Amino acid sequence: MLVQQYYRSERFVPDKEMDACGLFGVMHTGGVRFGGQIAIDAIKNMKVRGSGLGGGFAIYGLYPKYKDYYALHIIYQDKNMAAKKVAEAFLKKHFYVVFDEEIPTNPDIRLFAPPLAWRYFIAPQKSSADEGIPDDEYVISRVMHLNSHIEDAYVFSSGKDVGVFKGVGFPEEIADYFMLDKLYEGYIWTVHSRFPTNTPGWWGGAHPLSILDWTVVHNGEISSYGTNRRFLEMHNYYCTLHTDTEVLAYAVDLLMRRQGLPIEIAAKIFAPPMWEDIEQMADGDRKLYTALRMTYAPLLMNGPFTVIVAHHHEMIGLTDRIRLRPITAGAKGKLVFLSSEESAIRAVCPDLELAWTPPGGEPVVVRMHTRDHLKSLNKSI
Amino acid sequence: MYSYLLPEFIIERREDRCIRCRVCERQCANKVHLYDAELDRFFSSEKDCVGCQRCVALCPTDALYVRPRLADYRPNSSWTRDKLQNLKKQAATGGVILTGSGNDKPYRIYWDHLVLNASQVTNPSIDPLREPMELQTFLGRKPDTLKIDYNSDGKPRVASELYPNVPVRIPLLLSAMSLGAISYPAFKALAIAAKKAGVLFNTGEGGLPEQMREEYANNAVVQCASGRFGVDADYLNSARIIEIKIGQGAKPGIGGHLPGEKVSDFIAETRMIPRGTDALSPAPQHDIYSIEDLSMLIYALKEATNYTKPVAVKIAAVHNVAAIASGIVRAGADIVTIDGIRGGTGAAPLATRDNVGIPLELALAAVDKRLRDEGIRHKCSIMAAGGIRSSADAIKAIALGADAVYIATAALVAMGCTLCHKCYTGRCNWGICTQDPYLTKRLNPELAGQRLLNLLRAWSHEIQEMLGGLGVNAIESLRANREHLRGVGLEEWELNVLGVKGAGE
């Protein structure tokens, strides 16, 4: 009884099931924007997977009015106003800030140590030395600088027309706190419950992890983290958020944005076929997969994982190559769902037309104005 | 002149067991055991015993014991036995003291102060008996990025040109030991094992005999060292990788010397030198005095082999190794081999072997870090060599940043070597480091090859077990994954150089 009293919040019940996060993603392939209720209800349905120590949402098509500007969501730990001053001076120096405001929150929702959350709509203000640098690169390098040099200030998201809302709490609490069901609409919603396993439960560590337009929610534990991190550092991505998922976000940005690889190829880099399978392939495929594994070996994501990666017009679900963490896909009309559990999809879409579970390493790619997601259907079980 | 040396070993023979079979007498190349038929008794001249344990191992009745003579000189922490013996040797001869095999000084062995991680609960460990556990890796330069385009049928294909890479089935290669330094059976055993295990053996600087070229070309790394012994286009083309040897861990800054007595017809032909002449490989390569010179040689070798083979550069681990490695990669090398202070040798001045160079672990960590800081780590593979004693050393080397490791002394031990440190005498009782036909016959290449293969297999299984414990199923995911290492009993500066946290952190 004593224990019960002490741990008044269910957040800290010690015998809670702690071994698998809940992931959910939903996209309208016609690009129609919709409210947060589906994502919130679905993740609520997987409450046992959450711990109350971290949850968050990524929403695409969020700021149509400012869609040409980078939308920075910055949190200031412990509501540190000095940090805000430094960060804003930095922003002012490097960007045109066209609009900024505190991200509205619901004062009735009590969460653990909420930081001050602010959003800025910005455009690069380049010096003549920076002229040749593409905007995205410019923004990334400033975001990296801000995250690693300004104490107590962390950029949660930095893409255009996309935003990440996250924190310490159950995802539905985070949704209530930021009033996601009331204030926002988008055509992709991804959501995650629970906190990064081996790292402190803090606001920055919650998922989604993001960079520019890329967001990642992840279940599992990446045992290749050190290898991945050190490779990404060579490409000037610095992991500051104390969680293994961060490497996925940066790896996606490196491979897809910088190097221009399609998502299907990136998936085969993260979760490649086994050598014994590659050896059995026809000539062309064998060459391709050998070259991919050779070149991008440091980006192989080892250990159990399921991820939902999103960016504009695309959402991908992927599990590790020996499928230690499965993912389920579902579809009805133009709505496509990805989830840790089929039940969560059925909870929000009882008249689902299709549901399937692809094998390890086989991506489900949901793409705007296509039915590409069905490609993984015939490989599924 | 009397040497005044005290014998290093004491030989005990249990007369109640000895059956006078005279195996010991025949097996000892140093003529330590002498049988007097009249007295039906053995006499042993202990001062000539090198402690190779051949007689002990082959005595059918276990009648022999060869033990170090420890309590001979008066104990003294400063003037230790080996210091005294060496002084006496030099007083008697006036020469440089030679030695064979690796450094036996008690410098810190960092491998023994590093421990690995293991998965628990949320990240399950993987059972290598049920799940695939991939040890294959590729040696060579990797591109910055791959260009992908699509065939007419919509299938993706690689559009960029790739650098030559060599796959090895397991990340354990057999390190450079030249024919001449080691016997032909030992050399052949390395080739046989490499071929069967799907890895590579390194010819060292002694060339590759004609009769082996066809069969073992797919598994050979050929060396181009300062003496250029046996180097011609055919030799270069009968290999997967060409290695330019700049330095060797056991003797950084020192060349090689194969005495004329060891240069038999066969060795002479393979090395392309006259029979009976000393094979001297100078310390420097006389056409390399700068990174630009090195680059010219690298590209000359690439040109000679039509850009089909990766070119490696081997250096000893020395103080400034990270900067040197960076220069080497920029000069166009596809592989950098780092050979640490505990690397073995056929012959080296004792003073150099024991006092020049730095431990492999520190050098490896420093090189990997430097190349990453400069953004060029993917442009080369790193081979770690010098004192890899077990699968655990090997896996820790990979976690520190190596692509694969080279083993040599461990391979010799698998063939029978007992580390008597007398390789330079040419009288290796185990038939390994000798050209004496009576002794080399003791080693059957097929059987020795099988022992080596067993060793490689055993280590692979152990590596798979440890990888599984880490929750990692591909060796690439461990490369430079220092998060999976922790230091025990190391000082702060050492942890910093190694780039690992202390245990408990």
Ligand code: SF4
């Ligand atoms: S040199 Fe070797 S074989 Fe000869 S006596 Fe000593 S241990 Fe035995």
Ligand code: SF4
């Ligand atoms: S190879 Fe032979 S001579 Fe050299 S250390 Fe081993 S046993 Fe002794």
